[in-house]
Amino acid sequence: MSFSVQKTSPTTVVVHIGKALDFRNAADFKASCQEHTRTGIRYFVLDFTGTGILDSTGLGVIFSLYRQLTPIGGQVVFASVSRPVQVVVQLTRTYKVFRQFPTVEAAFENLERTSAGRPTGTA
Amino acid sequence: MREHTFHEIDGVIDEVHGLFDGWVRESASAANGERYGLLVMKLAVHEWIANLVQHASFKVQPPYIRLVISLNDAGLHCLIEDNSEGFDFHAQIEEQSRRLSDPVPSERGRGLLMMLACAEDLVYEARGNGVQHLQFVVNPPVDSDNMPSFFPAVNRASDQA
Numbered sequence: 001m002s003f004s005v006q007k008t009s010p011t012t013v014v015v016h017i018g019k020a021l022d023f024r025n026a027a028d029f030k031a032s033c034q035e036h037t038r039t040g041i042r043y044f045v046l047d048f049t050g051t052g053i054l055d056s057t058g059l060g061v062i063f064s065l066y067r068q069l070t071p072i073g074g075q076v077v078f079a080s081v082s083r084p085v086q087v088v089v090q091l092t093r094t095y096k097v098f099r100q101f102p103t104v105e106a107a108f109e110n111l112e113r114t115s116a117g118r119p120t121g122t123a
Numbered sequence: 124m125r126e127h128t129f130h131e132i133d134g135v136i137d138e139v140h141g142l143f144d145g146w147v148r149e150s151a152s153a154a155n156g157e158r159y160g161l162l163v164m165k166l167a168v169h170e171w172i173a174n175l176v177q178h179a180s181f182k183v184q185p186p187y188i189r190l191v192i193s194l195n196d197a198g199l200h201c202l203i204e205d206n207s208e209g210f211d212f213h214a215q216i217e218e219q220s221r222r223l224s225d226p227v228p229s230e231r232g233r234g235l236l237m238m239l240a241c242a243e244d245l246v247y248e249a250r251g252n253g254v255q256h257l258q259f260v261v262n263p264p265v266d267s268d269n270m271p272s273f274f275p276a277v278n279r280a281s282d283q284a
Binding site: 055066 | 240
């Protein structure tokens with residue numbers, strides 16, 4: 001498990017993905033995100049600084065999180081996307097679903113503005 | 124030409140990543156297209172090896188996976204040879220494609236589709252004596268905006284755009 005989770009506000013976490021999000025740690029990632037969602041987290045910033053691999057299983061669990069959050073007004077965004085992850089984003093065109101920010105700070109600020117503008121409770 | 128043979132299935136993914144990371148560093152002065160090609164190939168090879176690690180049966184011991192990468196006129200060429208029992212490649216592609224229309228899409232089972240997105244001229248065949256061969260060439264960078272995706276949410280986003 002290379003990722004770590006940092007709570008930055010009552011509704012937002014930054015997930016530092018680390019070296020890889022792939023078939024080896026995707027289940028742990030999913031379980032951790034579900035646990036945070038249960039405690040009221042609605043906004044996930046995925047920090048891909050230095051990430052060397054995002055595979056189909058890793059991307060699958062990110063889409064699962066997206067499907068879980070969208071109906072309740074939540075969001076998943078990408079930040080500091082490394083070159084290997086950018087290749088995956090381009091090949092799968094996931095940039096059409098997940099907004100990207102150059103830094104974690106830029107993503108967090110944008111989400112803070114978004115969350116201030118609308119309620120984040122259950123649908 | 125770059126060639127490597129792996130014998131330890133447990134640690135093979137980390138070994139593959141380490142090899143490619145080294146090759147990408149070595150190609151720092153190469154053209155952008157070659158470095159992009161290596162990253163695409165790393166992803167394709169990862170998906171294939173992940174498939175072997177998770178699903179393959181290696182009844183012949185010791186197991187091995189041989190990886191050969193070369194640059195030719197067609198682009199970056201990859202050969203992966205192993206001594207697993209193999210599987211019905213086309214049936215699996217059909218199964219993964221069929222699952223895309225499930226009401227709740229599975230998180231898993233897109234590895235071969237990811238490979239198809241990365242590669243062209245992909246051929247998988249048994250070569251006799253229990254040896255399986257996979258060969259492919261990586262795609263050059265393409266504008267794939269109008270191609271259907273294997274993540275349904277992407278297609279819905281495209282439809283709404």
